[in-house]
Amino acid sequence: GPLIRRDAYQPLAFGVETVDLDFILDPQATLVTNRMRCVRNPDAAAGPIVLFGEGLVLVSVTLDGAAPTAGQVRETGSGLEIDVDADEVLVEVVTRINPSANLTLSGLYQSRGGYFTQCEAEGFRSITYFPDRPDVMARYTVRLEADAATCPVLLSNGNLLETGALPNGRHFARWEDPFLKPSYLFALVAADLKALERKVDTMSGREVLLQVWVEERDLDRTAHAMDSLVHSLRWDEDVFGLELDLDRFMIVAVSDFNMGAMENKGLNIFNTKYVLANPDTGTDLDFENVESVVAHEYFHNWTGNRVTCRDWFQLTLKEGLTVFRDQQFTADMMARASDSPAAAESARAVTRIANVRGLRSGQFPEDAGPMAHPIRPDAYQEINNFYTATVYQKGAEVIRMIHTLLGREGFRNGMDLYFSYHDGQAVTCDDFVGCMAEANGADLDLFMRWYSQAGTPHLKAEGVYDAASRTYALTLTQHTAPTAGQADKLPLHIPVAIGLIGPDGADLPLQLEGEVRDGNTTRVLQLRSESQTWRFTGIDAEPVPSVLRGFSAPVILDIVEDDARLAFRMAHDSDPFNRWDASQRYMERVVLGLAAAHAAGKPMEVPQAFGLAFRALLVNETLDPAFLAETLALPSETYLLERMQPADPAPLRAALIHLMREIGHAMQADFLSRYLDLEVEGEYRYHPADAGKRALRGLCLRYLSAWGGPTAIDLALKQFEHATDMTERYGALAALVQSDAPQRFDALAAFHERYKDDALVLDKWFQLQAGAWRWSDAAPATLDQVRALMDNPAFSLSNPNKVYALLGGYFRANAAEFHRPDGAGYAFWAEQVIALNKTNPQVASRMARSLEGWRKFTPAIQAGIRAAFERVSAEEGLSPDVAEIVGKALA
Ligand code: B3K
Ligand code: ZN
Numbered sequence: 082g083p084l085i086r087r088d089a090y091q092p093l094a095f096g097v098e099t100v101d102l103d104f105i106l107d108p109q110a111t112l113v114t115n116r117m118r119c120v121r122n123p124d125a126a127a128g129p130i131v132l133f134g135e136g137l138v139l140v141s142v143t144l145d146g147a148a149p150t151a152g153q154v155r156e157t158g159s160g161l162e163i164d165v166d167a168d169e170v171l172v173e174v175v176t177r178i179n180p181s182a183n184l185t186l187s188g189l190y191q192s193r194g195g196y197f198t199q200c201e202a203e204g205f206r207s208i209t210y211f212p213d214r215p216d217v218m219a220r221y222t223v224r225l226e227a228d229a230a231t232c233p234v235l236l237s238n239g240n241l242l243e244t245g246a247l248p249n250g251r252h253f254a255r256w257e258d259p260f261l262k263p264s265y266l267f268a269l270v271a272a273d274l275k276a277l278e279r280k281v282d283t284m285s286g287r288e289v290l291l292q293v294w295v296e297e298r299d300l301d302r303t304a305h306a307m308d309s310l311v312h313s314l315r316w317d318e319d320v321f322g323l324e325l326d327l328d329r330f331m332i333v334a335v336s337d338f339n340m341g342a343m344e345n346k347g348l349n350i351f352n353t354k355y356v357l358a359n360p361d362t363g364t365d366l367d368f369e370n371v372e373s374v375v376a377h378e379y380f381h382n383w384t385g386n387r388v389t390c391r392d393w394f395q396l397t398l399k400e401g402l403t404v405f406r407d408q409q410f411t412a413d414m415m416a417r418a419s420d421s422p423a424a425a426e427s428a429r430a431v432t433r434i435a436n437v438r439g440l441r442s443g444q445f446p447e448d449a450g451p452m453a454h455p456i457r458p459d460a461y462q463e464i465n466n467f468y469t470a471t472v473y474q475k476g477a478e479v480i481r482m483i484h485t486l487l488g489r490e491g492f493r494n495g496m497d498l499y500f501s502y503h504d505g506q507a508v509t510c511d512d513f514v515g516c517m518a519e520a521n522g523a524d525l526d527l528f529m530r531w532y533s534q535a536g537t538p539h540l541k542a543e544g545v546y547d548a549a550s551r552t553y554a555l556t557l558t559q560h561t562a563p564t565a566g567q568a569d570k571l572p573l574h575i576p577v578a579i580g581l582i583g584p585d586g587a588d589l590p591l592q593l594e595g596e597v598r599d600g601n602t603t604r605v606l607q608l609r610s611e612s613q614t615w616r617f618t619g620i621d622a623e624p625v626p627s628v629l630r631g632f633s634a635p636v637i638l639d640i641v642e643d644d645a646r647l648a649f650r651m652a653h654d655s656d657p658f659n660r661w662d663a664s665q666r667y668m669e670r671v672v673l674g675l676a677a678a679h680a681a682g683k684p685m686e687v688p689q690a691f692g693l694a695f696r697a698l699l700v701n702e703t704l705d706p707a708f709l710a711e712t713l714a715l716p717s718e719t720y721l722l723e724r725m726q727p728a729d730p731a732p733l734r735a736a737l738i739h740l741m742r743e744i745g746h747a748m749q750a751d752f753l754s755r756y757l758d759l760e761v762e763g764e765y766r767y768h769p770a771d772a773g774k775r776a777l778r779g780l781c782l783r784y785l786s787a788w789g790g791p792t793a794i795d796l797a798l799k800q801f802e803h804a805t806d807m808t809e810r811y812g813a814l815a816a817l818v819q820s821d822a823p824q825r826f827d828a829l830a831a832f833h834e835r836y837k838d839d840a841l842v843l844d845k846w847f848q849l850q851a852g853a854w855r856w857s858d859a860a861p862a863t864l865d866q867v868r869a870l871m872d873n874p875a876f877s878l879s880n881p882n883k884v885y886a887l888l889g890g891y892f893r894a895n896a897a898e899f900h901r902p903d904g905a906g907y908a909f910w911a912e913q914v915i916a917l918n919k920t921n922p923q924v925a926s927r928m929a930r931s932l933e934g935w936r937k938f939t940p941a942i943q944a945g946i947r948a949a950f951e952r953v954s955a956e957e958g959l960s961p962d963v964a965e966i967v968g969k970a971l972a
Pocket of ligand 1: 201202340342344377400465468
């Protein structure tokens, strides 16, 4: 597709004040009547009314009720242009569309007999002709008409005005949204659904109706989503003073959905995966995900909907900010039940660790590959390709740095100013940062480089202790390597939280030269140039630095630390995030060492000192189990591949298998005793304390099953058979599948038998098998398994959840099997990308992206992947989505 550039932004000559939509819903021929009051924009250059449209059958156009004159309405390649002299005109456009043939899941489509919409980013233009850009904000009224028997529920944004019966078994509803909104926030649903309802009072005492709409059989899985919604509503009131502005707020679950969920005004539409959860079908992780996605979409009501983006380059304005908000919410939810400040800090750290794990395994590779882009990109071919880990996760890290620099109160003041200036507007990232700076009298000019520079910065930390002057000099140096299309990098403004640990393991008070001692043991240094040195005084013995506490910036920390120092920080770092990170660094070193030995044909030997450091944590009963479960889990394979030069999946996998087995074997007694002690009494409830115990128990079981001794496998089988909730049942199954135990096949069959009619639970079953490691040569090849599973009646290439579970599981979570030396994995990948490209370009593009980091691999691997990319590239009729990915990968 053509390149769209950020600097080419121009306001349209005409905006829209009000839109009145009428839908006569029919599977093959839905009629859409769209009456727009178009108004000349006094701040824009003169020009025609510009309406975008894609795949529409145009039935009629009138202007102020009259037929247009010859040539007044023109079809362009991307829609319609209309010449008008007046400053205001009522345009009525009638179009016909075919929802049943729409497999892209963008625009208006059908899922299990119902009608649903997805308009972000540019889906509205495949519903009707419209200036479908986020800077065109209008007031909407909507009338929907459908068959009453198959679609008894008719929903749209805002408030319900009227419903009624019609002849021929049809009925209608009329809705009105009192708020201005861009077209990407429009939604409608017509389906056979039932709602769980709750009424609550907002902070100002207004009663609001909350609804979670699902298919009737799923009603017993909605309570958690409702609780999450109420928690989100309260949290935004408490933390940001932001209140729900509508009388009704709806969540609708749909089985066929490209991503997680969508924040349409007052009518959030969710992938069933992020709504439905009960103890028998959802794991603790599912409960946590539902809570955070419900919160994310709810928080968008202010950050995204009330204040929206001027253009799609500003996407991180709403996404980075809203991810930051949902991460803070989750951390608060995790900490709410803690009984001491230290416990709360540890609970919050568990959320932070999960966020950083995601960033390192999802965003760091993106930032080092052909799709590298700043959180505010400069250009794109297909906007749907830019809902990325960079825009979302790194974007959230950038907001977090502002929060760190300004403090909680300063950040809140900046948010208040942002809403006071920009409520009801479509704005830019500069507007947001401008408010943060203005509210705090802060200078964030240099900080803005985070918005324009791609790539993960390296931060080098070097300390020198001088015993004579009792000073410790810490030098921080930054460097960002060139990224695709951006060769030159400038220094960034980086907040670096640091502590110094004394020889006894206790933090030292930090006092810079010329300062009065204030007793603080963690402080934020602000690096604003390439390199800077800070001198700490009154230091009696050489300290161990703890740098980048809490992961205060999204950088790669390069610091020389020997094994003893890593073990020391694993045992003593008072910052829970850095304590976890010390363990991750030690594990990375050990795994990569084993992989190198294996590749060189040498025996793999796990260093004894590492085993001691690991065991010291394992038996530590004072640490929070949730924290321990994170700290004793290996870094992800994706992240390790990123750290291995060149990346070579086969020896890495051999090293991981060896290490898991050895640890499980050597510490079997400790794993067993912790496993037995951590049993959670009573009925399942989703609660951070219980979930933490189950997580550590699950980790023990995974190491034990990896070792594979008969006691271990018995334990896993017992847990699998007697489990009374999904966390335990799935945990046991996962441990068995991730082992060499022959019993794993029967367990998989039993699980399938029990859940064969349950789409969401089956996704777990598909995903587990796609990601299975081969613990011995006797194990079946994963590719053969994946191919066979595609024939399972429950699998479908047109359901994104199935594709993400099975194909995504194989392409993204099973490097050693996917990168088989014979290249069969790549041929399969090309086949599937080509097939998906024909029906659902967004899903195809996501699958295509699983190989974009190909240049980090060994030359032999690269040759195989290049051939696969070339095969896809040669395909006729590539969507812009896939073409952009393949083009950049081969460039
Ligand atoms: N805003 C949507 C994502 C839309 C993706 C369009 N391809 C969900 C979210 O971020 O909350
Ligand atoms: Zn979002």
